[in-house]
Amino acid sequence: MYFAYFYPIGLDLPRRRQPWLSVLLIGSILAVFVWQRWFADRLPVHPWDLVFFAGGGRPWTAASALLLHAGWLHLAGNLVYLGVFLPALEDRLGRAGILLLFLVTGIAGNLAHGIAAWQGWLGQSGLGILGASGAISGLLGFALVRIPYARVAVAYWVLAPLQGQNRAGRCRLPLPAAVMAWLLLQVVQASLAGESASLVSYPAHLGGFGLGLVLAMGLGGARDARAEGCLLRARRYLAGGKGLAAAGAYADYLALQPGDLAAAAEQARALVMGGVAERAAAAYRDVFRRATAAGRWDLALATLAEGRRGGGGLGLDVDELAAAAHESERAGNQDLALCLYMDLVQQGCAHPASNRAWVRLLLLLHADPARQAEARVWLARARQSLPAGAWRDYLEQTFRQPPDDRAQSAPAARPQPAAPRA
Numbered sequence: 001m002y003f004a005y006f007y008p009i010g011l012d013l014p015r016r017r018q019p020w021l022s023v024l025l026i027g028s029i030l031a032v033f034v035w036q037r038w039f040a041d042r043l044p045v046h047p048w049d050l051v052f053f054a055g056g057g058r059p060w061t062a063a064s065a066l067l068l069h070a071g072w073l074h075l076a077g078n079l080v081y082l083g084v085f086l087p088a089l090e091d092r093l094g095r096a097g098i099l100l101l102f103l104v105t106g107i108a109g110n111l112a113h114g115i116a117a118w119q120g121w122l123g124q125s126g127l128g129i130l131g132a133s134g135a136i137s138g139l140l141g142f143a144l145v146r147i148p149y150a151r152v153a154v155a156y157w158v159l160a161p162l163q164g165q166n167r168a169g170r171c172r173l174p175l176p177a178a179v180m181a182w183l184l185l186q187v188v189q190a191s192l193a194g195e196s197a198s199l200v201s202y203p204a205h206l207g208g209f210g211l212g213l214v215l216a217m218g219l220g221g222a223r224d225a226r227a228e229g230c231l232l233r234a235r236r237y238l239a240g241g242k243g244l245a246a247a248g249a250y251a252d253y254l255a256l257q258p259g260d261l262a263a264a265a266e267q268a269r270a271l272v273m274g275g276v277a278e279r280a281a282a283a284y285r286d287v288f289r290r291a292t293a294a295g296r297w298d299l300a301l302a303t304l305a306e307g308r309r310g311g312g313g314l315g316l317d318v319d320e321l322a323a324a325a326h327e328s329e330r331a332g333n334q335d336l337a338l339c340l341y342m343d344l345v346q347q348g349c350a351h352p353a354s355n356r357a358w359v360r361l362l363l364l365l366h367a368d369p370a371r372q373a374e375a376r377v378w379l380a381r382a383r384q385s386l387p388a389g390a391w392r393d394y395l396e397q398t399f400r401q402p403p404d405d406r407a408q409s410a411p412a413a414r415p416q417p418a419a420p421r422a
Contacts, residue, residue, distance in 0.1 A: 006156035007077065008084045008178065009170070013150050013232075019087035021095035025102065026082055029132065032067040033075050053128040054114035062114075066106040068130035078132045085139040088147060092224070101142060101215065102135045105208045109134015112207025122202060123194040129201050134208035137186075141212025144179045146221040149229035152178040183209065227256040231263060238266065243273030261291055265303050272310040281307065285314040292320075297327045305336050318344065322353035325360070338364055345385065355391040358382045362399060 036047040050064040069075040090098040113129045116122055143150075152175050157168040173181075186209075190202035216222070234249030250267035254260065268283035284307030291300035304324055307314045316324070325340035341364070344357035362382060365375035379399050386392040 005158075006154050006181070007080050008152045009080070009155050010153040011084055011088050011147075011150045011175075012153075012172070013088050013091075013147065015087065016091050019090045021098055022082070022086035022090050025086065025099075026079060029067055029069070029075070029079065029082075033069055036068060051128040051130045052110045052114065054118040056128075062107045062110040063103060065110055065128075065130045066103070066132045066135055069132075070130060074131055078136060081136045081139070082132065084152075085136070085143055088150070089139060089142060092146060092228075101138060101212070102132075105138020105141070105212045105215070106132060106135030108211040109137055109201075109204035109208030113201040113204040116201075116203035122190060123197055124201065124203065127199070127201070129204055131201075133201065134204040137205045137208035138212030138215075140179050140182060141209040141214075142216040142221065143212075144176060145213060145216035146225050147228075148174075148176050148225055149232060150175040154178055223256065227253055230256070234263075234266070234270070238270050238273070241273065243270045243275070246270035247274055247276075261287055261294070261296065261299055264290070265299070265306070268303070269306065269310070277310075280310060281314050284310070285316065288314065288316070288324075289320075292323070297331070300324070301328055301331060301333065301336065304340075305333075308336075308339065318347065318349060318351045318353050322357065325357065329360070329364075334364055334368075345382075350387075355386065358386055359391060359394060359398075362395065366399070 035043070040047050047068055049058075050061055050068055052058075052061040052065040069078065086098065086102075089101065093101060110129050113124065113127075113134070117124045117127050117129075119125075151172045153170060153172055155168075155170045159166050186202055186205050189198065189200070190206065192198075193200070193202055230249050230253035234246045234253060237243075237246035237249055247267055247270040250263060250270060253263060254267065257263070264283065264287045268280050268287060271280035271283055284303055287303045288300050288307070291297070291303060301324065304314065304316075321340050321344050325337050325344065328334075328337035328340060338361065341357040341361035344354050345361060347354065362375060362379055365371045365378060368375075379395070382395055383392070386395065
């Protein structure tokens with residue numbers, strides 16, 4: 001004689017959004033149970049009318065039975081599984097997707113039970129079915145393909161009195177190991193169901209699980225799992241300070257999801273951490289250009305600022321620097337704009353953007369009371385560097401300065417641009 005129970009109590013996956021549909025489903029099941037236990041006579045329909053019976057003539061009960069439960073233990077066990085797996089899969093499938101998965105696999109599980117009851121298999125002849133077990137099994141089958149990289153926290157209890165064993169505890173298992181242990185337990189218990197007269201519908205469990213597995217494979221779950229597994233591994237390496245390992249994992253992920261610019265920026269950060277400055281600058285430059293092409297100036301400017309902090313300039317051309325400086329001003333990032341204007345004017349090229357950069361640089365510096373001395377230094381340089389014409393005349397009219405002061409403020413050596421004060 002032995003008893004073995006284990007229940008999942010958590011997944012080690014980050015949550016990207018609130019699982020409102022999961023909360024609604026679990027709340028609905030709880031509300032139906034309260035009605036079923038204490039207020040069944042308050043509505044014209046009785047809970048027994050919602051149970052699914054093979055050949056019962058009410059096919060819609062294959063769905064309604066998913067919300068019913070036979071007792072507290074039945075309810076609690078199912079809610080534990082739903083609370084662990086529903087939010088993780090909703091995060092990846094969306095609300096409509098997880099609702100369809102729950103209904104389709106749950107109905108399939110109930111229909112599998114109906115076939116077994118109709119044929120008299122596993123001692124289930126004539127039995128109806130209620131509960132969300134078929135849908136839960138479908139979630140497990142889908143999770144086996146879609147999130148195999150996850151680890152499951154499992155609480156277990158093994159009682160074998162004749163062998164003197166009584167163990168309880170918790171451990172973490174790879175999700176495939178946990179799901180396959182569950183599946184093995186279903187198969188073993190199903191093989192004994194005819195002799196034990198069990199009221200548990202193992203055909204519903206196996207039917208829901210099989211359909212969940214097939215749906216995950218058909219919807220590309222394995223490919224998505226490979227991509228997300230690479231991304232999670234890369235972020236773990238990055239958090240652990242393993243820059244080159246993280247960069248390699250990001251490369252694997254981006255080969256599957258090349259359009260993820262945020263991950264490409266994280267790969268550049270990993271290359272900086274790994275000490276590969278030239279590759280990091282090239283990666284930052286690529287993300288900047290792709291982000292600007294997509295109109296994502298928020299990401300472009302964040303990438304540019306991070307790239308400068310990580311190793312200086314990114315090798316952008318004059319037009320790119322000018323556009324970035326302009327967008328930085330529009331975004332209110334004056335420090336980054338100043339640095340970019342300094343980069344522009346120090347290139348010393350005869351380009352209209354360089355002339356405009358001198359004016360914007362001096363206007364921004366003079367607008368900051370704490371940088372007046374620096375403004376005078378750059379004004380002296382502008383008078384030496386700008387060619388005669390409209391831009392230089394504008395500076396002379398805007399920033400009038402006596403020749404003696406100009407001579408005193410001009411530095412002997414070329415000053416370096418100030419770093420952002422962010």
